[in-house]
Amino acid sequence: MNQSRRQVMQLGAGATVVGLAATAGLLPVTAQAADAPGWNPKLFEAKTLDEVAKILGATPTESTDVSIIGPDIAENGAVVPVGVKSTAAGVSMIGIVVQKNPTALVATFNTKDGAEPNVATRIKMAQTSHVYAVAKAGDKLLFNKKEIKVTLGGCGG
Template sequence: MRNRREALKQSLAVAGLLGATGLFPQSAWAFNKNAFEAKSIADAVKAYGAAAPVESKDVTLTAPEIAENGAVVPMGAASTLAGVKHLLILVEKNPNALAAKFDVSDAIEPNVATRTKMGQTSDVYAVAITNDGKAFYAKKEVKVTLGGCGG
């Protein structure tokens, strides 16, 4: 009987072999590389196939006014819109704007929370992308007193 460590080593070896030969399916990757490498809010939203975002009262962003430590800034996003497919949290002045992405469906309430790094004071966006490709956002400025990205 194999133990968990041996099974994990074998699984990683198979994944490495598939990746090296180019046979690893793209759908197995857990993120959209273009979105996470985007430098602007518009580019990150566009990477998910959505139109330019429009401000909406149906999207809410929870974040502190002042973050004492930019290394762990609590944030949340929620929406009362119907048909929300993705919830994004974006930090405008971070090296990469997209901080978090959550896939949601009609089976769950689109309400998420996370912690992210912020290198400096910046506008933070919560973006809800609907099934029909429309994007809606809420925005808030968060002041950072101690930078989390090496500051």
């Protein structure tokens, strides 16, 4: 009986600690992209680079001011390391578009004035495709592309 009482007391103390941590805001919360400032769900419904540019109100222009870093061959499409950087002036957003993915726009990153537009992340790719590094500067969507070959698809493939 004492052992049972001890276990009940331990559970009660554990629940109290978790409750206090939650009340104090110390537990992690789920990130909600839809709550982010400037969130535009239509961007992530776009199927091509041209559609992304149209939604952003920009003209797509190939440029050497944007560069993409990634492998020539990705053994696993579920975790493909990709980096994007830009040397163009006035960049307000950089992103990654994968031509043959179910959702073409994979990620966007807003930049502040004076910040160096340079990010690295891991993306999912359904199959071998051109990957576009994009940078929005004024009314232009500067881009550069690289073909990345995928041997094992990461988007349900």
